[in-house]
Amino acid sequence: MPLYMKQNGGPAVEAAWADSFLLLGRQLAKHQTDPQSQVILVVTVPLRDYAAWLIGVGWRLSKRREYASISASSFKLLRPGNLIALATGNRVRCGIFHGWDENKKRINIDGIHLSIDSVLYANIRENGIGSTGYRDIPRPASILAGTWLEGSWIAANAEVDHDVAIVGVKRSLLAESETLIGLAPDSMNALGDILTVPESTSATSWCATIVPSTDGGRSDLDAGASLVILDGTSAARWLRTVESQFIVCVVDRSQDHESFDESVLRIRAGGVPLENGFLDWTPPPGIEVLGFEVPL
Amino acid sequence: MKTIKEIRNIYEVVRGATRAPIEILRVGDLIGETLTYLLRQIRIELELDGISPWQPTFDLISGLRWHWSQSPGEIRLNLRFGEFLESLERDILRLELMSSNAERIQSVRQLVDKLRSETTAPMAEVLADYLKDGVGTNIAVVLPRNYLVEQYRANLRSAFPGTQILGRTEVKGITPVDQIIYLGAPVLFGSGAWRSPRSEEQVFIMPSWISKPSLPSSELQVAFMNPYTRAVVHRETGTLDLETAGQGDDEVGADFYLEGPRARATEDDSVPLHVDEVWAREVTLSGGHSTLLDVEGEQVRTIDPQGRLGERVKLTDVEEVNVGTYLVVREGASDSDILRELTLQKLGSNGASTLNLHSQWKSLLSLQLRRHGERWVRSRLLHAGMRTIPRVEAWSLDGTFGPRSDTDFKLLMQWLGLDPGDFLDARNQLRSAQSKTTQGIRRQLEAKLSQADMQVLLVQGSLRMNSEISGLASMLACEVLAVSPNVFRVKKHECRSLKLESRYLWLE
Numbered sequence: 001m002p003l004y005m006k007q008n009g010g011p012a013v014e015a016a017w018a019d020s021f022l023l024l025g026r027q028l029a030k031h032q033t034d035p036q037s038q039v040i041l042v043v044t045v046p047l048r049d050y051a052a053w054l055i056g057v058g059w060r061l062s063k064r065r066e067y068a069s070i071s072a073s074s075f076k077l078l079r080p081g082n083l084i085a086l087a088t089g090n091r092v093r094c095g096i097f098h099g100w101d102e103n104k105k106r107i108n109i110d111g112i113h114l115s116i117d118s119v120l121y122a123n124i125r126e127n128g129i130g131s132t133g134y135r136d137i138p139r140p141a142s143i144l145a146g147t148w149l150e151g152s153w154i155a156a157n158a159e160v161d162h163d164v165a166i167v168g169v170k171r172s173l174l175a176e177s178e179t180l181i182g183l184a185p186d187s188m189n190a191l192g193d194i195l196t197v198p199e200s201t202s203a204t205s206w207c208a209t210i211v212p213s214t215d216g217g218r219s220d221l222d223a224g225a226s227l228v229i230l231d232g233t234s235a236a237r238w239l240r241t242v243e244s245q246f247i248v249c250v251v252d253r254s255q256d257h258e259s260f261d262e263s264v265l266r267i268r269a270g271g272v273p274l275e276n277g278f279l280d281w282t283p284p285p286g287i288e289v290l291g292f293e294v295p296l
Numbered sequence: 297m298k299t300i301k302e303i304r305n306i307y308e309v310v311r312g313a314t315r316a317p318i319e320i321l322r323v324g325d326l327i328g329e330t331l332t333y334l335l336r337q338i339r340i341e342l343e344l345d346g347i348s349p350w351q352p353t354f355d356l357i358s359g360l361r362w363h364w365s366q367s368p369g370e371i372r373l374n375l376r377f378g379e380f381l382e383s384l385e386r387d388i389l390r391l392e393l394m395s396s397n398a399e400r401i402q403s404v405r406q407l408v409d410k411l412r413s414e415t416t417a418p419m420a421e422v423l424a425d426y427l428k429d430g431v432g433t434n435i436a437v438v439l440p441r442n443y444l445v446e447q448y449r450a451n452l453r454s455a456f457p458g459t460q461i462l463g464r465t466e467v468k469g470i471t472p473v474d475q476i477i478y479l480g481a482p483v484l485f486g487s488g489a490w491r492s493p494r495s496e497e498q499v500f501i502m503p504s505w506i507s508k509p510s511l512p513s514s515e516l517q518v519a520f521m522n523p524y525t526r527a528v529v530h531r532e533t534g535t536l537d538l539e540t541a542g543q544g545d546d547e548v549g550a551d552f553y554l555e556g557p558r559a560r561a562t563e564d565d566s567v568p569l570h571v572d573e574v575w576a577r578e579v580t581l582s583g584g585h586s587t588l589l590d591v592e593g594e595q596v597r598t599i600d601p602q603g604r605l606g607e608r609v610k611l612t613d614v615e616e617v618n619v620g621t622y623l624v625v626r627e628g629a630s631d632s633d634i635l636r637e638l639t640l641q642k643l644g645s646n647g648a649s650t651l652n653l654h655s656q657w658k659s660l661l662s663l664q665l666r667r668h669g670e671r672w673v674r675s676r677l678l679h680a681g682m683r684t685i686p687r688v689e690a691w692s693l694d695g696t697f698g699p700r701s702d703t704d705f706k707l708l709m710q711w712l713g714l715d716p717g718d719f720l721d722a723r724n725q726l727r728s729a730q731s732k733t734t735q736g737i738r739r740q741l742e743a744k745l746s747q748a749d750m751q752v753l754l755v756q757g758s759l760r761m762n763s764e765i766s767g768l769a770s771m772l773a774c775e776v777l778a779v780s781p782n783v784f785r786v787k788k789h790e791c792r793s794l795k796l797e798s799r800y801l802w803l804e
Contacts, residue, residue: 006300013299015300047303049297172297179300189701201696
């Protein structure tokens with residue numbers, strides 16, 4: 001089935017090239033590796049646009065997560081002042097918990113009373129992470145068909161996590177997040193709907209984070225992130241410092257990166273090269289991948 | 297931000313560009329392979345003995361191997377190769393102190409000796425062959441390093457006019473060509489086939505130590521299993537047992553072989569030299585030339601291209617000739633041949649008789665040497681009262697004048713049973729004429745150099761100095777690219793003349 005992409009105001013265009021990146025992300029998410037090892041993939045592309053997002057989205061579509069179902073007793077654990085995200089059928093609301101009425105089966109968040117029956121998923125923000133407010137949950141579209149996310153869409157839209165980190169030029173990456181993707185021109189989701197980031201408009205939940213290239217060395221970058229995508233050589237200079245289980249470097253070959261080439265090869269010298277096809281994925285013509293595994 | 301349609305089109309073009317046939321030539325590169333072997337040896341040491349101080353050396357060799365494959369010939373040209381060998385020697389000494397495996401250390405030492413005798417850049421040789429075959433077609437050569445481009449352009453322009461020499465970042469902009477050749481190890485990024493124009497064929501010339509799993513995927517990886525891969529080139533490496541070359545490859549197509557290192561081995565010096573023989577080293581020169589330098593010779597004419605006007609031509613001790621020296625040599629004849637020819641011209645009608653007299657005492661001296669040997673002749677001369685140490689072997693050769701002092705010269709003549717008077721006059725006439733000739737040559741060369749653009753010499757490595765004076769017509773100033781460490785016997789007249797060695801052209 002062909003893949004389509006659509007920019008704001010533009011037509012839906014068939015994008016077979018994008019499929020390869022999605023598939024790379026998907027296959028990577030399925031790959032089992034030794035917890036003491038780090039898998040590094042250096043992907044060279046003729047054009048870097050969207051590659052990081054597509055790989056991240058592919059990962060998200062395959063990386064299954066389990067969410068505990070909600071029950072009335074769960075609310076008994078809450079204390080006033082807790083930050084909580086509640087997902088109803090079409091909206092995620094994040095706010096301060098003020099209490100709940102067991103008889104009326106209502107919960108009070110920021111002075112708004114919600115019926116417990118309408119809450120499909122609740123996520124207690126123990127660390128107080130996240131802004132208050134609400135966000136409409138986008139309608140799941142064709143790209144989710146058949147994936148685990150299709151069945152867990154509501155819960156996934158209420159979680160706070162950063163399983164994926166993309167390091168790059170933040171403004172460009174955020175602009176790309178608004179582009180739509182789908183298996184049919186009339187059924188599409190934005191990239192940022194699938195791989196939600198806190199920086200997107202009115203974010204009340206997210207599963208990924210975007211880090212500016214200048215901050216790529218920050219210590220909390222890979223705390224919890226299984227996949228770090230370094231978008232461009234300015235981000236790729238953090239290759240040695242990131243300790244996530246998987247790293248993908250996306251490098252644009254229209255620029256010269258002699259020192260980066262050599263630094264990659266030096267890191268590879270201390271690791272084990274991965275055979276082409278180890279992910280059951282072959283790069284299409286024009287995309288090169290160098291994969292290796294190094295000890296963490 | 298590009299539109300999705302634009303992005304799609306770029307990927308479509310890329311897809312089309314990668315359909316050109318790919319040919320991979322894996323060249324047996326002695327230096328790269330030896331470095332690979334060294335890496336393996338050192339890794340074993342590290343693992344077995346846990347010697348952590350070796351890690352920096354490991355990194356150094358690893359980096360050098362990569363660098364060498366990227367820029368064939370460059371390390372040697374920049375004298376970095378010599379420095380590298382010295383540091384390697386130091387590390388081997390350290391290893392000897394720290395490790396118990398004498399056998400392996402010995403093998404490492406032998407490999408370093410092999411490296412010392414290597415004077416050729418095999419990948420560049422293969423490139424030269426390729427370009428020769430492709431004369432008349434539209435070929436582009438892509439170098440892995442942009443800073444090499446000017447140097448290669450200067451060298452290739454005359455030999456292969458029309459060949460485009462490009463840096464890795466310049467490939468995008470060129471018009472379609474018949475064939476595009478990528479030189480060096482496959483660069484991780486930048487030289488991927490996607491960037492090439494729609495060429496009929498793409499060729500990768502790379503060192504054989506690059507093994508399949510190390511290659512960037514897609515084009516090259518696919519090409520290794522592709523029927524388009526036509527040839528695998530190895531280089532016979534003599535006694536060196538290279539476990540790494542072509543290991544485990546399912547090679548496709550015909551193999552062909554190149555010669556091993558050109559430098560002749562050091563000969564046994566227990567057999568004395570024949571009277572007309574000297575010990576010599578092979579010197580590789582720019583412009584695809586070589587010459588032989590007599591190791592016990594005194595001085596050789598050189599040029600300092602950055603010297604002041606009128607002071608560029610110098611006489612340099614043979615021992616000091618090294619990589620980067622600019623030698624003045626003549627095609628087809630040695631420096632001494634030129635001198636003799638011009639000296640005779642200067643003597644005019646008396647030239648032949650003067651030379652005849654000079655040759656007479658030399659014949660008698662040679663006869664004594666043959667009959668009694670050098671030691672006997674020397675002791676007799678000292679006994680007869682000669683004050684300078686007799687260099688009888690040298691005096692018997694053409695182009696020398698005998699003892700410098702007149703008293704000793706007369707004594708030599710008397711010892712040979714000759715009347716010194718005529719012979720001394722003849723010697724003095726010859727010496728004077730030759731001295732004037734030498735000065736004349738120097739003036740001529742200085743005059744030529746004052747008009748010549750020294751940049752040409754610095755960039756191209758050689759400069760032809762045409763002159764109206766016969767004998768100077770075919771003189772060349774050439775940069776020394778390599779001096780073989782090996783010494784072997786040659787006929788004296790073979791020394792210091794220029795030989796054409798096109799196989800060395802790509803050392804530049």
